[in-house]
Structures are given as C-alpha cells and as structure tokens.
Amino acid sequence: MTHTFFIAFSYILTALVIAGLVVRAVIDHRAQLRALAELESRGVGRRSRRG
Amino acid sequence: MIRELANPTRFMSLSGTLLPWVTGLAVLLLGIGLYMVWFVAPADYQQGETVKIMYIHVPAAWLSLFFYMIMASSALGTLVWRHPLADVSQKAAAPIGAAFTLICLVTGSLWGKPMWGTYWQWDARLTSMLVMLLIYLGILALWRAIEEPNRAARAVSILTLVGAVNVPIVKFSVDWWNTLHQPASVFRLGGPTIHTSMLVPLLIMAVAFTIIGVGLHLSGMRTEILRRRVRTLTILEAERLDAQAA
Structure with missing residues (x-):
C-alpha cells in the first residue's frame, strides 16, 4: 500500500467520526425538542404538580 | 460567572447565543x-507526505486528554460542589472524548505502519492510550446502565476520578519508559522541536479541533438539559394520571 492510502484513510476516517458526532448531536437535539413540544402540547408543565 | 451558569435556563440562553459563533469559528x-496542511506545510525530510497524518493525530490525542480533564473537573463538581450542570457536562463530554481517542489510536496506527513497519506495538504510550479508550467506553456504558441521572452521575464521577490516574501516565509514558513512540515535541521544557512551518498548521488544526470539541460539548449539554426536562415532565404526567385514576 502506498503512503497516499494511509494519509487518505486517516483523513477520511477523522472526517467520518467528526461528522458522525455532529449528525448524532443534531438528531438527538431535535428528538428531545420534539418530545418536549409533545409533552407541552398535552398540557404537561412544571405547574402540573400544583394542580 | 460559574454560579450564574449553574442555572440551566441561563446556560441554555447563553449557549444558544454562543453556538452559532463557535460553529462559524x-x-x-x-x-x-x-x-495550510495541504498547500503550505512542507513534507518531512524523512517521512515525506506521511507527516500530514500528524496534523490530525496530535490534535486528536490532545483533545482526548482535554476532554478527560473536563470530565474529571466535572466529576469533582458533581461530588464536591454538587453543581447542577456538572454531571450534564460530564455526560456530554464522554462520547466526544471517546471519539477523539479512537481517532488518535486509528490514525496513529495508520501512521505507524509506513513509519515503524507495524500497525501496533504494546509500548507504554500506545497501551496507555488504549486503556484511555477502554475507560471512556466503561464510562459510557455506566451512564447507560443506571437510569436515574443523579445516581448515574455519582457512580460515573467515582469511575472518572479513578481513571484520571491514566492521564499523567499517557502524558509522561514517553519519558518514563523506553517507547517506540517519539517523546513530546511541542509541549516540552526548552520549547518545541518542530519547525515553525509545521508547528503553525499543527497549532491551527489543534485550535480548530478544540473549537469543534467545545461546540459539540455545548450542544451535548443543551441536549442533555432538554432530555432531563423531558424526563421530569414525563414523570409529572405519570403522577398526574395516577392521581386522576385514584
């Protein structure tokens, strides 16, 4: 294998791992926002403990 | 400042303002x-173009240790000061640190094959870095194993502080033992041994990786705060439904 292979593989892998972290962060954040909006639309709030 | 940020609502507001700037930077x-790496930095006189792997390998190694230190400080925040955001910070830092440790190990291995003739050697630096990855994975597993966030945070904090023993071992392994891995060439007494033409792009890449990491950490903390709100509201809803049924 040439040195180009090792260099390219290193950069591609790094890009994929960082992109994976970014995509995971975005998907997770949107999922929590959706869940929160759903709960709030059902009238669940911090004040529901009082009544 | 820290006391002000202890309020999750204030943290959400401030981090929401900061995050676009952090992303842009x-x-x-x-x-x-x-x-600079691809068009300015020269090839190494011995390694040739393979030295380009250094510009991602070294920042990844630094960030692996950096995020472990963030987790260890947050663990102290959880156990000693009971800072409301400390365990949120710990939980958000773990996957990022683990990812950079993985990048460090794999790129190091891919750099080692053409330079040393082997992908892996059980020397002190490589082995302690592998132990670091295993500690990160253990911490991630422990977060998943305990459902109640406060209990999980205390258990993870203890594991994190025990695992912090490995941080100086990673850093000084190349000084304490005879290793195949080269000794420190940037952060060392007597100054860096790397030529400026390579040091400048390396430092820029390191700062870029750090800002990416900080952005991911802020984003992860924001998501974790939302997750806890969802959990609290779900419990409140269940309690309300129970009360209505009774």
Whole structure:
C-alpha cells in the first residue's frame, strides 16, 4: 500500500467520526425538542404538580 | 460567572447565543488549517507526505486528554460542589472524548505502519492510550446502565476520578519508559522541536479541533438539559394520571 492510502484513510476516517458526532448531536437535539413540544402540547408543565 | 451558569435556563440562553459563533469559528479555523496542511506545510525530510497524518493525530490525542480533564473537573463538581450542570457536562463530554481517542489510536496506527513497519506495538504510550479508550467506553456504558441521572452521575464521577490516574501516565509514558513512540515535541521544557512551518498548521488544526470539541460539548449539554426536562415532565404526567385514576 502506498503512503497516499494511509494519509487518505486517516483523513477520511477523522472526517467520518467528526461528522458522525455532529449528525448524532443534531438528531438527538431535535428528538428531545420534539418530545418536549409533545409533552407541552398535552398540557404537561412544571405547574402540573400544583394542580 | 460559574454560579450564574449553574442555572440551566441561563446556560441554555447563553449557549444558544454562543453556538452559532463557535460553529462559524470552527469552520473558519478548520478551513485555514486544512489549507495550510495541504498547500503550505512542507513534507518531512524523512517521512515525506506521511507527516500530514500528524496534523490530525496530535490534535486528536490532545483533545482526548482535554476532554478527560473536563470530565474529571466535572466529576469533582458533581461530588464536591454538587453543581447542577456538572454531571450534564460530564455526560456530554464522554462520547466526544471517546471519539477523539479512537481517532488518535486509528490514525496513529495508520501512521505507524509506513513509519515503524507495524500497525501496533504494546509500548507504554500506545497501551496507555488504549486503556484511555477502554475507560471512556466503561464510562459510557455506566451512564447507560443506571437510569436515574443523579445516581448515574455519582457512580460515573467515582469511575472518572479513578481513571484520571491514566492521564499523567499517557502524558509522561514517553519519558518514563523506553517507547517506540517519539517523546513530546511541542509541549516540552526548552520549547518545541518542530519547525515553525509545521508547528503553525499543527497549532491551527489543534485550535480548530478544540473549537469543534467545545461546540459539540455545548450542544451535548443543551441536549442533555432538554432530555432531563423531558424526563421530569414525563414523570409529572405519570403522577398526574395516577392521581386522576385514584
């Protein structure tokens, strides 16, 4: 294998791992926002403990 | 400042303002860093172009230790000061640190094959870095194993502080033992031994990686705060439904 292979593989892998972290962060954040909006639309709030 | 940020609502507001700037800065620095690596930095007189792996391997190694230190400080925040955001910070830092440790190990291995003739050697630096990855994975597993966030945070804090023993071992392994891995060449007494033409792109890439990491950490903390709100509201809803049924 040439040195180009090792260099390219290193950069591609790094890009994929960082992109994976970014995509995971975005998907997770949107999922929590959706869940929160759903709960709030059902009238669940911090004040529901009082009544 | 820290007391002000202890309020999750205030943290959400401040981090929401900061995050677009952090993202923009990360993209800008990464662009400059990659341009310098590919079009300005010279090839090494011994390693040739393979030295380009250094510009991602070394920042990843630094960030692996950096995020472990963030987790260890947050663990102290959880156990000693009971800072409301400390365990949120710990939980958000773990996957990022683990990812950078993985990048460090794999790129190191891919750099080692053409330079040393082997992908892996059980020397002190490589082995202690592998132990670091295993500690990160253990911490991630422990977060998943305990459902109640406060209990999980205390257990993870203890594991994190025990695992912190490995941080100086990673850093000084190349000084304490005879290793195949080269000794420190940037952060060392007597100054860096790398030529400026390579040191500048390396430092720019390191700052870019750090800003990316900080952005991901802020984003992860924001998501974790939302997750806890969802959990609290779900419990409140269940309690309300129970009360209505009774």
